[in-house]
Amino acid sequence: MGILNVTPDSFSDGGRHLSAEAALTQAAMLVKGGATVLDVGGESTRPGAEPVAAETELGRILPVLEGLRSAGVPVLVSVDTYKPEVAAAALRAGAHLVNDVSGLRDPEMVRVCAEAGAPAVVMHMQGTPQTMQRAPHYSDAPREVFAELQRAAERALAAGVPSVMLDPGIGFGKTAAHNLALLRGLADLVALGYPVLLGASRKGLVRELAGESVADERDPGSVALHLWGAQQGVAMVRVHNVPAHAQALKVWAALRD
Ligand code: HH2
Numbered sequence: 446m447g448i449l450n451v452t453p454d455s456f457s458d459g460g461r462h463l464s465a466e467a468a469l470t471q472a473a474m475l476v477k478g479g480a481t482v483l484d485v486g487g488e489s490t491r492p493g494a495e496p497v498a499a500e501t502e503l504g505r506i507l508p509v510l511e512g513l514r515s516a517g518v519p520v521l522v523s524v525d526t527y528k529p530e531v532a533a534a535a536l537r538a539g540a541h542l543v544n545d546v547s548g549l550r551d552p553e554m555v556r557v558c559a560e561a562g563a564p565a566v567v568m569h570m571q572g573t574p575q576t577m578q579r580a581p582h583y584s585d586a587p588r589e590v591f592a593e594l595q596r597a598a599e600r601a602l603a604a605g606v607p608s609v610m611l612d613p614g615i616g617f618g619k620t621a622a623h624n625l626a627l628l629r630g631l632a633d634l635v636a637l638g639y640p641v642l643l644g645a646s647r648k649g650l651v652r653e654l655a656g657e658s659v660a661d662e663r664d665p666g667s668v669a670l671h672l673w674g675a676q677q678g679v680a681m682v683r684v685h686n687v688p689a690h691a692q693a694l695k696v697w698a699a700l701r702d
Pocket of ligand 1: 448450452454455456457486488489490491525544545546566568612614615642643644645683
């Protein structure tokens with residue numbers, strides 16, 4: 446899954462693809478690099494990010510979704526939003542699935558996905574982007590996070606959402622120790638039987654583990670985290686640098702097979 450942030454303030458690619466033209470050029474690069482899903486987002490959810498209005502978010506992403514549809518780009522398109530009205534409009538504009546960092550917390554989001562017949566990514570977040578890194582707390586992070594994801598998945602499927610992917614939400618209301626515990630326990634999340642998505646691309650965890658302060662310089666550490674995920678059975682990784690991951694995953698898969 447290639448990341449396509451149409452925002453001024455995303456922590457790594459903010460401001461780079463803010464015009465529809467620049468976003469579509471980046472989309473073509475991601476697809477050429479091997480992405481099979483494009484995750485289009487119009488609001489940064491990095492720690493401390495200011496929320497944006499639905500109209501602002503839609504103003505950023507709709508021209509890109511429409512451009513992808515009219516260009517016939519041969520990939521699935523997901524919309525990275527926690528707002529049901531944004532998801533609904535994006536699905537009408539050609540998005541195929543919804544990536545909700547709030548884990549389908551809002552029952553209206555469940556209804557939108559069910560009604561459109563759209564699969565959903567259910568990601569775990571403790572709190573909100575504004576507050577989540579102030580004092581994340583768990584008594585047993587993997588047990589609590591995976592149980593919450595399982596409950597959200599069951600609720601969604603019972604309400605008619607056709608299928609879900611689960612995502613532990615690296616960096617969303619988690620300390621480095623919590624993130625590591627979740628990564629070490631990923632096989633238990635995979636064992637629940639749902640496909641798992643992992644998104645650690647260029648995140649602060651790489652800074653904490655490898656000491657790299659510049660987000661754009663964190664691809665090697667990101668690849669390491671995602672290969673670890675692949676080894677535990679994750680089905681998809683959400684990344685900025687698609688060619689680097691495509692190459693690493695090909696080599697890893699050859700070894701596995
Ligand atoms: N991480 C981010 C955004 N959306 N969705 C899923 N499913 N999993 C993730 O780990 C995830 C996500 C944050 O990264 P990014 O989009 O690169 O930055 P920003 O939120 O600043 O736009």
